Amino acid sequence: MNINMTLIGQTIAFAIFVWFCIKYVWPPISSALHERQKKIADGLDAASRASRDLELAQEQAAQTLRETKEQASQILDQANKRSSQMIEEAREQARAEGERLVAGARAEIDQEINRAKEELRAQVASLAIVGAERVLEASIDEKAHRKLLDKLAAEL
């Protein structure tokens, strides 16, 4: 346990180490550390800001969506109303057209019947004359009996 020059040597070594540490070791590590701390703090700040922005954007998006939905349903309603209206109109038109066609056809049929009746009447008169001729086997004065026969035909 001798106290000797080692004591001085150790003190000198200590002084040199401390000097080196202050000069070359501490500053770069310390500054890197603090810079990183600052960067991380900034990053966290930015992240919280971004999350706030995101929240805002989401709210806006939801709002827009709601409005759009409302509009769409309005448009749909209108379209539905319009289409039912159109169908109603078309139905009405079709019915009117149908009635008109039926009426036309009926009138034509009536005409046809009347004409057929007229013809029949005319033919019946001739037939009756021929028949009477045969029955009487004599010529009859056509002019004299014409009136009578026309009356007969009108009664048919």
Add this chain to the structure above:
Amino acid sequence: MAADNEISAIYYIQHHLQNLTFGRHPENGWSLASTSAEATEMGFWAIHLDTMGWSIAMGVLFLGLFHKAGRMATTGVPGGLQNAVEMVIEFIENLTRSTFHGKNPHIAPIALTLFMWILLMNSLKILPVDYLPELFGRLGFEYMKIVPTTDVNATLGMALGVFCLIVFYSIKVKGAGGFAKELSLTPFNHWLLIPFNLILEIVGLIVKPISLALRLFGNMFAGEVIFILIALLPFWAIWLLDVPWAIFHILVVSLQAFIFTTLSIVYLSAAHEHH
């Protein structure tokens, strides 16, 4: 036979506790001491080569590692070495911030140097007590005590460094007059009591480095002696005691480094304060 064993045990212990001393012997001149007695006869003009060598090696290892980490330091994602180094730096920074109540950017690096250096020197103790002495014995060195902090010269040397810093900062902050006033007029502020104050304050000042040095030295030396005693047991029994003691010493090693550092910061903080 028993006496032989005893003698060899005593020789073994003494051999392990002797430093490799180079100095001026009254008869042999400048030479390596080949016995403890020769080392003692050399007096003050001798140097413990093993203490100096291992302590400087540890200091260079510390500075080298940290310097490398500092050169590669990025503000991005740190690698393994940088991470470890930054952990230590942050630890020291926090310690300094909580203990040192002044504004001096040099205190933290001083504390870092003390802490890492002492930690590395103390850590040499975890190595088995016989390995390196045996290796150096084969290389022709009679003595090799590898743990510098078990040499009172080393601990006292560092404490002396801290003492110089205390005095330096006292004078720098308070001025030579202020420092002298503090030594002579506290705790009793009366001119008649100046001599008494001086004795009290100077003893208080000198006790600081001595207590620092002896605390570290005492803990490390005692631990080393226990390791050597354990090594004297039969080989199959050594691990039974050696392992728990070594695990316990992981705690002691870091704790002593921490205590030395913290007390140094406290002393330096006191040196910065005006009374």
